[in-house]
Amino acid sequence: MNELKTNWKKILYHNNTVGYIFSFPFLFGFFAFTLIPVLVSVYYSMTNYKLGQSPVFIGLENYRNLFSDDRFLNSVKVTLIYVITSVPSKLIFALFIAYLLTQKHSGVTFYRSLYYVPSLIGGSIAVALVWKTIFSRKGLANTILASFGVPKLSWLGEPHLAMGILVLMSVWQFGSSMIIFAAGLKEISPTYYEAAEIDGANKWQRFTAITLPCLSPIILYNLIMQTITAFMAFTQAFVITQGGPNDSTNFYALYVYNHAFKWSNMGYASAMSWVMLALISIITFLLFKTSKFWVFTEADQ
Amino acid sequence: MKIKKLTALFLSGLMTLSIAGCSGSKPAASAETVSKDTGKQITLRMAWWGSQTRHDATNKVIELYESQNPNVHIEAEFYDFDSYFTKLDTLVAADDVWDIFQLGGNFPKYIKNIEPLDGYIKDGVINTSDTTENFLATTKDNNGSQIGISIGTNTYGIAYDPELFQKAGLAEPDNDWTWDDWKKDCITIKEKLGIYGSSKIDHFIAGVTMRASQAKKDANFFKKTNDGIESEDPAPFADYLKMIKELTDDGAYPDAGAIKEIKDIEGDYLVTGDAAMTWVSSNQVSSIVHASGRNIKIAPVPRLTKNGPYGMGVQSSQQLCISSNSKAKEEAAKFINFFVNDIEANKILNGERGVPIMSKVREAVVSQADDSGKIIYDFVDKIGNFPKEDSNVISPDPKAEIEDQYKLLIEKVQYGDVTPEDAAKQLLDFSKSKFQH
Numbered sequence: 001m002n003e004l005k006t007n008w009k010k011i012l013y014h015n016n017t018v019g020y021i022f023s024f025p026f027l028f029g030f031f032a033f034t035l036i037p038v039l040v041s042v043y044y045s046m047t048n049y050k051l052g053q054s055p056v057f058i059g060l061e062n063y064r065n066l067f068s069d070d071r072f073l074n075s076v077k078v079t080l081i082y083v084i085t086s087v088p089s090k091l092i093f094a095l096f097i098a099y100l101l102t103q104k105h106s107g108v109t110f111y112r113s114l115y116y117v118p119s120l121i122g123g124s125i126a127v128a129l130v131w132k133t134i135f136s137r138k139g140l141a142n143t144i145l146a147s148f149g150v151p152k153l154s155w156l157g158e159p160h161l162a163m164g165i166l167v168l169m170s171v172w173q174f175g176s177s178m179i180i181f182a183a184g185l186k187e188i189s190p191t192y193y194e195a196a197e198i199d200g201a202n203k204w205q206r207f208t209a210i211t212l213p214c215l216s217p218i219i220l221y222n223l224i225m226q227t228i229t230a231f232m233a234f235t236q237a238f239v240i241t242q243g244g245p246n247d248s249t250n251f252y253a254l255y256v257y258n259h260a261f262k263w264s265n266m267g268y269a270s271a272m273s274w275v276m277l278a279l280i281s282i283i284t285f286l287l288f289k290t291s292k293f294w295v296f297t298e299a300d301q
Numbered sequence: 302m303k304i305k306k307l308t309a310l311f312l313s314g315l316m317t318l319s320i321a322g323c324s325g326s327k328p329a330a331s332a333e334t335v336s337k338d339t340g341k342q343i344t345l346r347m348a349w350w351g352s353q354t355r356h357d358a359t360n361k362v363i364e365l366y367e368s369q370n371p372n373v374h375i376e377a378e379f380y381d382f383d384s385y386f387t388k389l390d391t392l393v394a395a396d397d398v399w400d401i402f403q404l405g406g407n408f409p410k411y412i413k414n415i416e417p418l419d420g421y422i423k424d425g426v427i428n429t430s431d432t433t434e435n436f437l438a439t440t441k442d443n444n445g446s447q448i449g450i451s452i453g454t455n456t457y458g459i460a461y462d463p464e465l466f467q468k469a470g471l472a473e474p475d476n477d478w479t480w481d482d483w484k485k486d487c488i489t490i491k492e493k494l495g496i497y498g499s500s501k502i503d504h505f506i507a508g509v510t511m512r513a514s515q516a517k518k519d520a521n522f523f524k525k526t527n528d529g530i531e532s533e534d535p536a537p538f539a540d541y542l543k544m545i546k547e548l549t550d551d552g553a554y555p556d557a558g559a560i561k562e563i564k565d566i567e568g569d570y571l572v573t574g575d576a577a578m579t580w581v582s583s584n585q586v587s588s589i590v591h592a593s594g595r596n597i598k599i600a601p602v603p604r605l606t607k608n609g610p611y612g613m614g615v616q617s618s619q620q621l622c623i624s625s626n627s628k629a630k631e632e633a634a635k636f637i638n639f640f641v642n643d644i645e646a647n648k649i650l651n652g653e654r655g656v657p658i659m660s661k662v663r664e665a666v667v668s669q670a671d672d673s674g675k676i677i678y679d680f681v682d683k684i685g686n687f688p689k690e691d692s693n694v695i696s697p698d699p700k701a702e703i704e705d706q707y708k709l710l711i712e713k714v715q716y717g718d719v720t721p722e723d724a725a726k727q728l729l730d731f732s733k734s735k736f737q738h
Contacts, residue, residue: 051394052413071709136562157558159716245557246712261387263702266394 045270055267062271072272074247075255076279081163082251083230086170091222094174098181099211112182119175128239131169132156135240156241159248166236166249177222184218185211213296220295224287231280252276341372343632348378349403349619350385352565354588355653362646366639373632381565386701398624400633405619408440408448409527410698416623417446421634428642436658439617439694449620450641453655455583456615456684457506458599459483459499465577469493474600476683483578483603484544490577491553498553500570500579501560504711505704506613507580507602508541509728510693514612515605519691522732527697529736535725537605542714542721549715557712567592583677583684584618584655590673597673599680601687615685616694618655656681699735706731 011017045062047055066072101112121127134140135155142152155161192210201209212219234253237243243250243258256276260269349359356379363375378399380388385403389411392398398414408415421427427450429437440449459474466473469490474482487498502508513522516537524531532538548554555570563569566585570576572593581589581599590597604611621640623633640646647662648669656678657663667678707728713719719727 051390052410132562137559154556154558156561157556162558242561244561244712246716246718247709258705261390262383262705263699264390265702 041270041273044267045274047267049267049270051261051264051266058267062268063275065268066271066275071247071250072255075250075252078163078248078250079231079233079252082167082170082233082249083227085163086167087223087226087230089167090171090174090226091177091219093171094177094222095181095215095219097174098178098185099207101178102182102185112179116175116179119173125235125239128169128236131165131236132240135165157245159246162241162245162249166233166240169236169240170230170233177226180218180222181215184215188214216295217297220287220291224284227283227287228280231276231283342374343372343629344374344376345401345629345633345636346376346378346399347401347636348380348385348388348399350380350382351654352567352585352588354567354591355379358650358653361649362640365646365649366636370635373636375636396626398626400624400627400629401636402622402624403452403619404449404622406616406694407696407700408620408622409442409695411622412442412448414625415448416625416627416630417448418450418623418634418637419447421631422447426631426634427638431642431659431661433658436617440620449622450637451617451620451655451658452641453584453618453652454615454658454681455618455655456681457503457511457580457582457602457613458680458684459578459602460571460581460586460589460597460599461578462571462574462593462595463598464596465490465494465496469577473598474603476601477608478600478603479607480541480544480603480605484548486578487548487553488551491551494577496574497555497559497570497576498548498578500555500576501563502545502554502580504541504545505707508545508711509538509707511602511612512537512541512605514690514692515610518610521691521693523693523697523700525691525693527693527695530729530732532729535722535729538728539721539725542711542724545711546714546721557715571597582618582655583680584653586677586680587651587653587671587673590676597676599676601684610690611684611687612690613684613692614687614690614694615681617658652677697736699732703728703732703735 044055046057046059048058048062049055097115101108101115118127136142137152137154139155141155145152153161155165188211192214193206196206196210232253233251234257237249237251237254238257241249243254252272253276256269256272259265259272347363349355351359359379360377363377367373367375378388386407389398389402393411393414396414398411404411404415418427422429429450436451436454437447439454440447440451442448461474463473466486469486470493471486471489474486483499490496490498510522513520513532516534520531522530522532545554549556555576559570566572566581566588569579569589571579572589574593574595579589583599586597586599601611602613621637623630623637627633641657642659642662644662644665647657647666650666652666652670652674657666667674670678710719710724710728714721714724
């Protein structure tokens with residue numbers, strides 16, 4: 001009896017036990033709401049599961065159908081266009097602002113937090129609605145155009161303009177990349193710059209020969225994170241354009257959502273999600289592969 | 302140093318705010334029965350879709366019911382149409398549908414989640430003595446079991462502003478005007494007044510389901526057995542697409558971007574004065590009149606040919622159903638009975654969901670109707686007196702997907718990617734493929 005008690009106490013007061021107790025909420029959430037659903041979706045992707053009906057196993061048919069689905073291929077295309085245009089523009093803009101904000105001026109920290117604000121509220125429905133209003137027929141954008149005597153544009157009615165608006169919104173939310181860039185810029189030792197200045201390098205030369213190489217690991221990190229985020233873009237398209245006009249902003253995630261929740265084709269949507277995972281993995285892998293040509297690390301030196 | 306500290310404070314404040322903003326969603330409560338000192342406390346969940354007018358009125362009726370039945374608490378959820386069905390679909394998957402919920406002609410998709418009401422009618426929990434068999438039949442399934450009680454009947458029409466018609470020098474639409482007349486009116490209004498001829502039309506009804514019934518008497522787009530497509534000829538659908546493309550190019554009909562700006566019926570271009578006509582279901586007329594504050598009239602939907610078939614009758618606009626997973630079905634049935642039979646409640650609801658099917662309730666609502674209300678009752682009577690046709694008012698399961706595909710096809714036609722003829726063929730092919738298993 002006594003032995004049992006001491007054993008029990010041993011277990012209870014063991015360091016690991018405390019760890020397990022504290023990590024239980026996370027582990028429970030992870031298994032119940034992440035891992036198990038993810039695994040179940042593998043099975044569903046091979047069935048014709050529709051919400052409210054029982055799934056029937058159909059093998060790889062969903063995957064085969066995907067590649068003859070014009071809307072699917074179009075959604076891959078527009079998502080790629082979105083990623084390729086929005087990610088570099090956002091990173092360049094973020095780097096530019098970060099560069100300005102690491103200069104020694106009074107009030108720089110204030111500006112830094114100010115520029116971070118759009119990112120804080122970025123993914124929300126409210127901002128998307130504001131954006132939609134700005135570019136509506138009688139919105140701010142058209143009012144400004146009109147005051148310059150330019151005819152009004154149908155921002156959300158022209159396929160290219162609609163895509164442009166979404167890209168612009170993404171670029172506007174540059175805050176998190178900017179903060180990371182700013183931290184990276186501060187890490188670069190001022191001795192490099194001093195040496196370059198003595199050698200007579202101008203600002204542009206200093207930027208390309210010192211700043212960019214020293215910052216390249218951080219650029220890689222931002223590039224990968226932003227690419228993944230851009231692939232999963234949903235809210236903007238869902239709220240502002242609903243995928244239109246003419247499917248020009250029918251992003252991958254939005255198309256998955258429509259199949260899953262609007263048309264109840266859960267099996268098909270699951271298959272689509274897995275293709276998305278594969279797609280993102282391949283692109284991330286390629287980015288890593290190219291990194292050895294342009295990312296500068298002190299370990300290699 | 303001080304500035305830095307202030308900034309830090311500012312930043313952390315912002316973060317707290319943003320975190321608070323993210324965690325604003327409250328967990329869904331479930332139907333539960335709780336014992337309290339006052340007796341058996343019952344919580345019912347109820348949901349519907351609609352406009353602001355409807356949300357306000359329905360919430361008032363719920364308050365009224367709660368004040369008369371203190372042991373019942375009703376949790377209300379209300380959405381716009383699309384979000385409602387997205388939410389419903391997820392609840393169906395989770396087998397956790399609201400106790401009382403609103404459905405329309407797409408009920409066959411949810412038939413497994415609906416509790417038949419026949420037993421409650423037989424036991425007198427739901428009193429249907431004040432309505433007719435015909436009205437009850439609008440919400441029965443093919444096996445004749447009562448899947449809901451209609452909370453309003455309606456029909457579609459074109460709402461228009463007579464003053465704008467007069468300004469454009471046009472005669473007001475008559476009872477057998479055609480789509481050609483409608484198109485000419487749109488073009489004239491654009492020319493004379495510089496606004497859209499018409500605001501958003503429900504293309505799937507006007508251009509597909511109703512059009513199939515207009516092209517040939519007693520024909521339907523979906524088979525009456527709801528297991529396939531009856532229409533074979535793409536020509537009537539192609540003509541409709543061509544007409545919409547021409548009007549869009551002309552600026553007489555809003556382009557895809559402008560259409561997306563219309564959030565609900567109160568924000569319709571007819572209300573804002575940017576269009577002279579719009580598509581409505583008859584029950585929406587009073588919302589339009591009140592939101593616009595102008596004189597608005599309603600005309601029948603145009604026909605394909607003068608004196609040709611009209612293609613649509615008066616139908617149940619929506620019904621209240623009880624979910625099969627509800628734990629308080631009897632209480633839910635009691636509330637439905639109150640909702641359809643209580644005079645006070647219906648005076649608040651004011652026929653906004655459509656003309657009530659209970660005769661005493663209808664009398665009470667008609668007697669308090671203002672001018673816009675009277676327009677609705679006259680209009681529904683008028684359409685009800687059109688020669689009877691055999692149209693299918695129930696939509697099969699894949700309808701939502703076919704409708705969305707059709708919306709895409711319209712945009713493809715509008716942007717010149719596809720010819721109207723090809724789009725019409727693609728519509729038929731796509732629709733047929735959705736019925737093959």
